[in-house]
Amino acid sequence: MSNPALPFKAKLREAAADWWRSDAPTWVYVFKMVLAGLLALGIGYGLDLESPRSALITVFIVMQPQSGMILAKSFYRVIGTLVGSMAIVVFVGLFAQTPELFLLASALWIGLCTVGSAHNRNFRSYGFVLSGYTVALIGLPAALHPAITFDSVMTRVTEIMVGIVCVGLVSALVFPQASAPGLVRIIRGRFTAFVDLISATLGGSADRKQLEATNARFVGDIIGLEAMRSAAIFEDPEVRLRSGRLTRMNSEFMALSTRMHALHQLMNRLHANPAASAQVVIDAISPYFREVQPLLTRASGEPVMSALDAADAALKLDAYKRELPRRVRATRSTLAGQCQSDSAMLDFDTASELLYRVIEELHAYTLTYASMTQRHHEREQWEHSYAPKTSMTTALIAGARAAVVMLCLAGFWIASGWPSGDVAVLNAAAFCAITSAAPDPAKATRTVAIGVLFAAVAGYVYTFHILPRLDGYWMLASALMPVLMLAVYLTTKPKWAGYGLGICIFFPFLAVPDNFAHFNAAGYLNESVALVVSLLVTAVAFMVLLPPTTDWTVRVLEKQLRKQVVDACFGKLAHLALKFESGTRDLMHQITMFTTSRPLLRQKALGWMFATLEVGHAIIELRNELHGIRTEAPDLLPASAYAALNRLREAIPALFAQPSATTLASALAANDATIAEVQTAIGPHYRERSERHRLQRTLSYLHFIRTALLDEQSPLHTMRAGATNNTTGERHAT
Template identity: 40%
Template sequence: MSSLSMRLPDANALRQALAEWARSDGITWVFIAKTLITAFTALWLAYRLELPQPNTVLVSAFIVLQPQSGQVLAKSFYRILGTLAGLTVMVTFIALFAQERVLFLLCVSIWVGLCTAGAARYRDFRAYACLLAGYTAVMIGIPATLHPEGAFMQALWRVLEITLGILCTGVVSALIFPQTSSAALRNALDARFGDFAGLAAAGLEGTLDATRFEQAAARIAAEAVGLENLRNVTAFEDPHMRLRSGRLARLNSEFMQLTTRFHALQRLLDRLRERQAAAVLEVLMPCLVEVGSLLASWHGRPLRDADAAFLAAQLEHCRQQLMAQIREARAKLGHSCPREADQLDFETAAELLYRFAGDLHDYAQTHASLAAHKHAREHWKERFTPKANALAASVAGLRCALLVLVGGVLWIETSWLSGATFTLTSVLIAALSSASPNPKRLSLQLTLGTLLGATLGFVLTFRVLPHLDGFPLLCFVLAPVFALGAFLISRPQWSGYGVGLLVWFCIASLPANLARYDAYTFINEYLAMLLSMGMAVIASMVILPPNRPWLWKRLETELRMRVVHTISDPLKGLSSGFESGTRDLLNQAYGLASGRPDVQRRLLRWMFQVQEVGHAIIELRREQASLPDEPWYAENMPWRNAIRVMGRALIRLFIQPGENNRLRALAAVEHAIHCTRNTHEPRPPHFDTSPLRRTCSYLHFIRTSLLDPSSPLRG
């Protein structure tokens, strides 16, 4: 008995194992169960209501299907908007061109191309509305060309079927073991500070290697974009998170500002270590240890609301200690008669460190404010502004429009009975793959999933379904297929196979209210689907595929232009637009260059360069905007004229990178530093008291960035 009890796990171990299973495989099984409940509920209602096409109900349900309820609600909302837009446009086209199939298909292709371009432009759930506006128009319009006299009623039936599928998915997702987006958002917010604290502590200690730093930069950029999408989704499911939407946006913006400040400080410290500036590093070390030791204590710890309030108090005390240590370090450096460059290095690093502590304090305060339903920090007008390449969006739209035209011409010229399915599948494939960074890979996955669905569908349709009697047996037979598709969807790397299996299995193999067992039609329909998918794969490989150098270079140019915008755009909202735009561009380009580490490293180098110079320019412009009305700060002072000349030189450099332009910009920066340092100012020459000292720090940081031997600006 005793030996048996020794082999059995105790209650605590069993609970821990169950909790771990629930957080991993348990989520997958819950998702599969919810998929089956959604599918069979929607199918039963479609049969019970005698809808003409029950398969449309299930296709709608499967397309909306997501693991998190907030994503389902957001996707459903925009799908309904897209469906109504597609219905309106298609009814108009049918009324105008019902007797002219060529003009009708031309208008449809233009509309679908515009919708696909809009989807590539937005890349969030608004993109889904654009996709559905195009797909729904084709789904309604193509069959209507065969019977234009019943087009309006067919359109209404399609809208009812789509709406029923959406409602079933939303209700099941929200009521049965809901996996809320708000919980995912809070978990992500709680965890990311602990990860960043460990990264920053290692950087201040000097133990952060370049590879880890680059990987962290790419991950942080992706997290910033993902959290903004999650924030938008939570508004659909959680009124408490909707009340905190402004603070959540502020928190994401402050985190981006915080990571940019750390990046600037880390790069400056790396340069000091590379050129062995021992005197500056020695006096700075106590200041670095002060902040680094505080952050090290939070490494790996989730930051709850109460913890954030405690962290804010810690940082407030740390900032007071830090200022005293900086003044003491400045005095020590002054006794050793440092060079002018060492003084500038110290002042720049000390100011970056102090402002980094201030950004940490602001972030902790905003995080702590989430505990209250209402708070003054909710009033936040800055917005996350994603950036999309107009040419890439136009190419995606053109590719989809060409697929519709080719499919339509083939249909008209051959009078193929399954030509409507061929054209409809082309649109759906192009729409689904347009937002993917690798449309070739997604199209191929959808094709293979459809091929699997065709195999299973043929066996079920002609060997199993004729022998069944009753809805329960039908569910029993369909359950393995739906479960397999849901399992594939739950794995991001295999989701294309799952979508292809579920969607096209339902389109071609799901029995209608009046079941038909016609092998000729069945094979013809699947042949049309597979041929159109093959055509979509070829189009994605031939017509300017996005994961190729032409788009990497365009996005790299867009990234460089962010510095130009920091110089020329209005100051209001500039910081948040710069932070979010650079990260969104990097996230897009980094994903498109997957499998090309050399390209990814180059993109990261440009990201670092842009962040360094752009951030310093924004700080410089803020400083000039807040100058007192005193003669030595006047617009016509030589130091301000020199800064304007520097701005023009930097614009030229980032538009046309090269060694000559870099040297010209470097000379302009050094001239601006000289003019600023030689301007009389009746204030103590420290960054906490002197605007000109702070200006020198920003200019010196730009200078060190331009002198970096690894800078991509050298050409």
């Protein structure tokens, strides 16, 4: 709000500056996309392409705010178009004389591509969509006229390439908006937010609900950063030089947030324990927590934010990490003299081990962040990529739905002889694939259908009342500009984006003339009806054929989420932690999208995510420790301990595969038996420090698994006999 005491000119300047900050980027984007579209249209006419509107539509399909995103999407569009074109040549060659077999093969191909689209992330998903969509878009007309198949494929690929080149050039040369600055803001903002979270958590001012809400937000941040990184590498060589470190930071951030949550949960459980020994443990470990915040604070008293500040913090964390084991051993010796409880010593060992891991992961994360100031750094050597996880069940359902919709409309087309049936078939196939990844695909398709209705009405006015009065490209461009600007502007508003998308794609399809223009009212109405009917059929299919917004879909994803613990128990140890972390968060992100209007379902899924992360991560750590013991000192544990560990490794997956009171009791019994075996192996007799430390670490992981299974906030708690659901968020004892 402007200051009323300012003179008029100052108010005007303030208002202009405010508009430039808030609204100007949107209008710059609108003008750029319309300019690119009209440029592509003009080049299409100049090259005498058969359908220049395809170049214009391509611009609107690949449009994105940042040039890196446009380049990434364009790259996968080209790949998808080329793969689809090769499929067309094969299908037409095999089935040109039998339209029914051609349509069946096309439906199966589109279904397969939709499965690939649902199973992938970012713009790779779009590449699969285009592979299927190209078969429908070019293949159906080519099947009707097999002799011109090659010419049709080459013409359409040329039209698409013209659109891609135009949108790429305009985006890069006219008020370019790079992805890299946004990437820097995300990295710095996330580091600062996590520093604040660590300070609040270890300082004792964060409760469970606050921590869970922050971790839930971090799920989206992790996936968003990976998406922006994969786009930014297309436009910025500096980002490409740091791509390995960006991926590494994401991995280290996931591991660190999991450790932090585990430590907080353990302290919460100690705080809820009425035993006097629990308070003794809290008093012994709490002073260490208060020492962490100063390590992440600058000399001025402000928290560390920039990569330059992080370099100093990394030095302090490294020194603290080296001294921590010696100090903890001294504290443990004092505690052992004060407290004779085995349970209390287990609690202290587990808390101190988790604290050390938090400091270790925090040091690694801070080092990587600090290295971002340098173009080349040894931490760039990171070959482990983000590993998304998608339910194959839901992907197969999406593919089957697309194939069924296409076959139904194709059957109606053949049976009725509908002149524009091919338009309905190819459009339905495309939108089944495009919207299958939307949180509510039926709603998304309905909003696009409303945009198509507007496009049909506006297109009729343009085609039969305005275009006949125009002469030349410049008059055509001037006439199209207002509608195109309105359509692109609507896509910038989340509430109206579906309407804008429908207008962007289908208004040019209906209103922009080919190089050989023809005015056929009956054909226009047929095509308009075909477009609307195809979208309505698609929307009905999403509402009837196992809609992704049902509770069943959420339960399938939730089951897949719990299955991550099974993979943690039996997967190959190489890179298992990263796959587990990224897969668990990716599944949770999908559940979050499907439960935007169902907070209870989302809360339950969040509970399973935290239980999965806690138990699964502890199991991976346990397996790594046992792998080292088996490799370097196999006699450190007796055969009975190995047998108990194997029984636990089977009981935990059974619990998460089929959660029940019985499987929970079996898992707890197996865990208690394993703890007893390892305690016996440690014994009261003398052992070397390294051997005792290894066994104590093993015991700590087992003890943490036990406390996680008994957590009163966990979804597993309701399965215990006589348990009641406790949803309060206690602050931990620090």
